[in-house]
Amino acid sequence: MFKIMLIEDDASLFGEIRERLQQWSYDVYGIEDFSSVMQEFAAVKPDLVLIDIQLPKFDGFHWCRMIRAHSHVPIIFLSSRDHPTDMVMSMQLGADDFIQKPFHFEVLVAKIQATLRRVYDYNTEAVSLRTWCGATVDYEQNTVTNAAGTVELTKNEIYILKLLIEQKNKIVTREELIKSLWDDERFISDNTLTVNVNRLRKKLDELELGRMIETKVGQGYIAIQEGESRD
Template identity: 75%
Template sequence: MFKLLLIEDDESLFEEIKERLTGWSYDVYGINDFNEVMKEFSTIKPDCVIIDIQLPKYDGFHWCRLIRSRSKVPILFLSSRDQPADMVMSMKFGADDYIQKPFHFDVLIAKVQAIFRRTYEYNTEPNIVKTWCGATVDIEQNLISNELGSIELTKNEMFILKQLIEQKNKIVSREELIRSLWNDERFVSDNTLTVNVNRLRKKLDALNLGHYIETKVGQGYIAKEEGS
């Protein structure tokens, strides 16, 4: 049974989300003391974190940043704020997805299921180490390394890179990436994919690889192979 940590201070909403997710055989935990979020996170060791932005003491961005500094656990934001900057900020801090309140519970469940599929199922593939442009791509560890060093990617970033290098030198459409990553386009904003690709490219710049991921306007993205 997967464990979810729901960091939400609205008690009625917490109980409703817990009831819905428990009905899908997820084990849902809450926060007892919002001053001790990281302590409770370490004790629970969740497989996924669902977090609100507006919280007592510190906001969700603060806790997302701290969680991501210690763990690669997938993080899903819930928020009643409708500013695009909030979605962008959550992705920059390492979140995997974002849902705006009010939301339909079917959407929440679909997103949670998709997160678990791409986080805990695709890593069972036997071919977990690939090479690209002279770099070693360790899919299981979410690491990419070359002579310049090693960088750690989020689950989403690695999944996107994996999809692109498996079809290197070929254009992969945005629609194909969205379907592969989130399984159902209806539950994803187009901006979310853009944020993830831009964040991936920026990280790859540290290894002098960012320019090998090209945007093909109106078509999608392509991972070029060195020398091609």
């Protein structure tokens, strides 16, 4: 049974979401003290975090930043704020998804299920290490290492990289990436994928590998493998 921490200060909405998620056999935990979110997070050790932006004491961006400093647990924002910068900010801070309130509960469940499958299922594959462009990609530790050092990736970033290098030198369409990441492209914006890929490239730049992920305008992305022919 997966544990979900719901960081939401609207008691009515919290109760409704908890009741609905419990019907799907999720354990749902709330926050007693909004100034001690990290202490409660450490005590619960959730498998996924749902978090609002507007909260008492500190906003959701602050707590997302704090959680990401200690954990790769998947994070989904739930917010009534609809400015594009809020979604971009959440992705840049390492969130896995962003759902605008009000939302259909079926959409929330679909996104939770897709995120949990993406984060916790694929790591059970027999092959956990890949060599790409002289670097070692560790799917279990979410790291990429070469002579220049090691960078840590989020679950979304390592999954995008995995999809690309498993089909290296071939174009992976944006539609294929979106469907693989979120199961149903109706539930995710095209901009969210762009933000995740750009963030991945920025981290790979530290290893001088960012240039090995190319954009094919109007098509998708391609992971280049040095020394091999490209389709």
